[in-house]
Amino acid sequence: MTAGTKRQRDMRKALTRLLPRVPMLDAEAILDVALAGHLRHLPPSIALWQAVTARVRHAHTDYEQLLEEGYDRDAARFFVIEAMNDTLALWGCARRMEADEEDGD
Template sequence: MQRGGGTKRQKDMRKQLRLMAPRIPFSDSEPVIEAALAGHLRHLPPSIALWQALAARVRHEHTDYDALLEDGYERDAARFFVIDDMNAVLEHWGSARRVTCDADDGV
């Protein structure tokens, strides 16, 4: 996928991601865009698809979430234990939004 190119939805997502997490590294931004463009998120507005993809990227690539699951933790417990690490990454990337334990958080 070429940076800056693509469909209107791809361009909109890149623009929205720059607003959502202005300091996200390119090595993370492209996988987030690709995940947000996945078919199962297509029906969602770009901002929601991006937030879900961004949170998933941070959870799986920048925390011990998967290791906790492998150690036998339940999904919700593992998510609870990585919230602070996730929010630290989001803060570092300039995101104003944070992950919470609320069920309506969407991630």
């Protein structure tokens, strides 16, 4: 039997389906965010996708550097979409980010 609440178990299963090759370090960080209280009102699939996009953007792209260089949020997001999609593909994710997609980050 898997430990944790039903939501935690459902979230782990959904993460495995969404990102079959995600590194453990990233998977743990994504689950921490997806299970955070401020996302509790969302269905697991939406909370998980928001956590995934935030993790990829902040940990696997130049997003933070672009912000520091003075780019606004929307411009920085535009410039990192390709890198985000490359990471998602590497992790085995069939879903991709779109330029106009809102993710709650």
